[in-house]
Amino acid sequence: MSQPTQEEEILAQQALAEAAATEASSEETSGLSQGQIVRKRFFGHTGALVGLAVLAIILVLAFTSVGAWGLPGWWKYNYLDVSPLVNDGAPTASLWPLAWGEHPFGQDRIGRDLFAMTMRGAQQSITVMVLIGAIAGAVGAIVGGLAGYFRGWVEAVLMRLTDVIIIIPVLLLAAVVGQIANRRDEGSWFASFASSNGVVILGIFLGFVSWVGLARLVRGEFLTLREREFVDAARISGASNARIIFKHILPNAVGVLIVNVTLTMSAAILLETALSYLGLGVHAPDISLGLLVAQNQEAFATRPWLFWFPGLFIILICLSINFIGDGLRDAFDPRQKKFKAKSAVETTRHSSTTPVVPNVPKEQ
Structure with missing residues (x-):
C-alpha cells in the first residue's frame, strides 16, 4: 500500500480549491445574461470603481470649470486672463485651516x-485621448477583423499595410503635422482649419497611426473564433459573412477590443504629453498638460507648484484609465476568478483534515 506523497496532497488541495471556486462562480452567475455578468464583475472590482469615480470627477471639473464648446464655466478666470500676483503666485488653497482662496493652484x-490653465490642459489631453481611442479602436477592429476572418489575400494585404504603418516614425510625422497646424496660411483650407483645431488634428493623426497593435490582437481573436462550432452552424444555416462577423464573432471579441482600447487611450495621454513636451503637440496660446509641464520645468526649484498640479492630473488620468481597463479585462474574461483568502484557508484546512484514501488493489 503506497502512501500519498506531499506533492500529490498539494495537487489534491489545489483541485479542491479550483472546484470550489468554479462552483461558487457558477452559483453567482446562474440565471444572468452575459451583460449582467459583465456588469456584476466590473462593479465588483474595487480598483475599477475608484478609477471610474476619479475620471468622472476630473471630466466634470475640467469641462465645467472653465467652459467648453462655447459654453461659459463657473470659474471666474480664463486660462489666458492675467491678474495681479496674489501671495507671490503661491497656491492659496490650504487644508488647515480649510480654504480655497483666490488662486488655489497658484x-x-x-x-x-x-x-x-490646468483645467484647459485636461480638456485638451482628454480630447486627444478620446479621439485616439475611438479612431484606433474602429480602424483596428475593422482591419484585424477582416484579416482574421477572410484570410488569404485579404489578410496578406492588410497585414502588410499594418507592417508599413508600424515603421512610420511617429515623432517625425507629428512634427510635420504640428508645423502645418500652427501655420496661418489662408491659402490652404487644411492649414486654416488646423490652425484653429490643432488638438483635433493631432488626435486624428495619432489615432490613424495607433491602431496597429490592436489590429493584430483582433486578428488573432478572429482566427480563433472563426473555427468555433457556433460559427460553423451559422455558416451552414446560410448566414452572410457580414452577419457572422457582426452578430456572432465580434460580440465574442468585444472584451479584447474594449480592454485594449482603454490601454491605448492611457498610452495616448502619455504620447500627447511627450509630443507637447517636445514642442510637437499643442502649441501656445492654447495649452495642454504636457505643454504646462514643458513650460514650467525650469521653475521646478523655485515655483514647484507650476509643475506639480499638471503632473498630478496626468498621473491621475493615466491611472484611472488603467484601473478601468483592468476591471474590464476581469469582467469580460470568464477565466478570471477572484481569490478569496478566507475561503482558500478554509478549503485547505478541510482538505488537510480529510484523509486521502489510497487506491488499494483488489484481491484476485
Whole structure:
C-alpha cells in the first residue's frame, strides 16, 4: 500500500480549491445574461470603481470649470486672463485651516491662474485621448477583423499595410503635422482649419497611426473564433459573412477590443504629453498638460507648484484609465476568478483534515 506523497496532497488541495471556486462562480452567475455578468464583475472590482469615480470627477471639473464648446464655466478666470500676483503666485488653497482662496493652484510668473490653465490642459489631453481611442479602436477592429476572418489575400494585404504603418516614425510625422497646424496660411483650407483645431488634428493623426497593435490582437481573436462550432452552424444555416462577423464573432471579441482600447487611450495621454513636451503637440496660446509641464520645468526649484498640479492630473488620468481597463479585462474574461483568502484557508484546512484514501488493489 503506497502512501500519498506531499506533492500529490498539494495537487489534491489545489483541485479542491479550483472546484470550489468554479462552483461558487457558477452559483453567482446562474440565471444572468452575459451583460449582467459583465456588469456584476466590473462593479465588483474595487480598483475599477475608484478609477471610474476619479475620471468622472476630473471630466466634470475640467469641462465645467472653465467652459467648453462655447459654453461659459463657473470659474471666474480664463486660462489666458492675467491678474495681479496674489501671495507671490503661491497656491492659496490650504487644508488647515480649510480654504480655497483666490488662486488655489497658484499663478505663473505673469499672473495667469494655474487652476484655469490646468483645467484647459485636461480638456485638451482628454480630447486627444478620446479621439485616439475611438479612431484606433474602429480602424483596428475593422482591419484585424477582416484579416482574421477572410484570410488569404485579404489578410496578406492588410497585414502588410499594418507592417508599413508600424515603421512610420511617429515623432517625425507629428512634427510635420504640428508645423502645418500652427501655420496661418489662408491659402490652404487644411492649414486654416488646423490652425484653429490643432488638438483635433493631432488626435486624428495619432489615432490613424495607433491602431496597429490592436489590429493584430483582433486578428488573432478572429482566427480563433472563426473555427468555433457556433460559427460553423451559422455558416451552414446560410448566414452572410457580414452577419457572422457582426452578430456572432465580434460580440465574442468585444472584451479584447474594449480592454485594449482603454490601454491605448492611457498610452495616448502619455504620447500627447511627450509630443507637447517636445514642442510637437499643442502649441501656445492654447495649452495642454504636457505643454504646462514643458513650460514650467525650469521653475521646478523655485515655483514647484507650476509643475506639480499638471503632473498630478496626468498621473491621475493615466491611472484611472488603467484601473478601468483592468476591471474590464476581469469582467469580460470568464477565466478570471477572484481569490478569496478566507475561503482558500478554509478549503485547505478541510482538505488537510480529510484523509486521502489510497487506491488499494483488489484481491484476485
